[in-house]
Amino acid sequence: MVYGLLTIFILTACNSSFTPKPNGYFKIDFPEKAYKKFDTTGYPYAFEYPVYANVVKDSTFFGDATENPWWINIEFPQFNGRIYISYKEIGTNRFDTLVKHAFVLTGKHSAKAYSIDDSLMVTPNGISGMFFSVGGDVATANQFYLTDSTRHFLRGAMYFDATPNADSLGIVNAFILQDMRHLINSFRWKK
Template identity: 70%
Template structure:
């Protein structure tokens, strides 16, 4: 009887101390993402004043409206990444009396600068690709709607602007791995970009 009582008492004491171990919270984690293999195809649609290479896991659609308004010309497109709920909005403008070159440059910087309230950094770097296409690439740090933006131009006739957006609440930590993956595709687009004669 004594042995049974001692054993029971020991079990109760053991359970009491075992249940009071300090709580260790589970660290925040994100879903594992399986990235596709990098492979590119050529966008060279008839009549478009530009061409470039884009990933096989992306689709291109013509953008016919801008905030409910008709686009300025028929050469605006969206490059969609359905697997990542991402999209590169591409707008094109012809430099001329209506679209002054200096105004287009200023506007590109202004659009990027709109993120200053949530950004902790905005880095810009000059672009010059093998086809002598020039421009600027913007990398915006922080919980912003678009962390990667760019514009490309020949400074006399053509001006193209692109911005990568995600259909998600801006969160730099959770989007970082996808941003790093797609930034390679944005840079490939820029490095393969050429101006074409309109057909």
């Protein structure tokens, strides 16, 4: 009898029906697109980058000094991400080795990636390169390199200080992808 009353009480205790809660993500307010020039004396390259980003000199590479003084990061504090820019001179480094290294670094994401698309590009300034789009829950969805194939080689990769989740980072990646494309199309060698 007690079990019967307890069962009836439990079944009738909640009058509301169960409603499943959908997964949600934070609302992100994107700033207006506007750009400024990076044309610092002594650097062998120049480009335009977003006004809501900061260019910071990169002085260490995994605790060691960088190979040369022209490595920078383009930081996006609002999105907790950055584009790592590394520059190498061809001559001290072989061109084919630098290109192979760019493919190897992109390929390291193949364990989590469901696709890796590469596309050749030539900018309005006549600079050639390759753009990599990596799909899936990967640390970097967009990477590129730019070169004149005789003197200069520059590689860029976008990373976020967050656990890789293609669903939640997708909208931010798409927003910053436009900025990366603008950087690439405005890029020029100075020397």
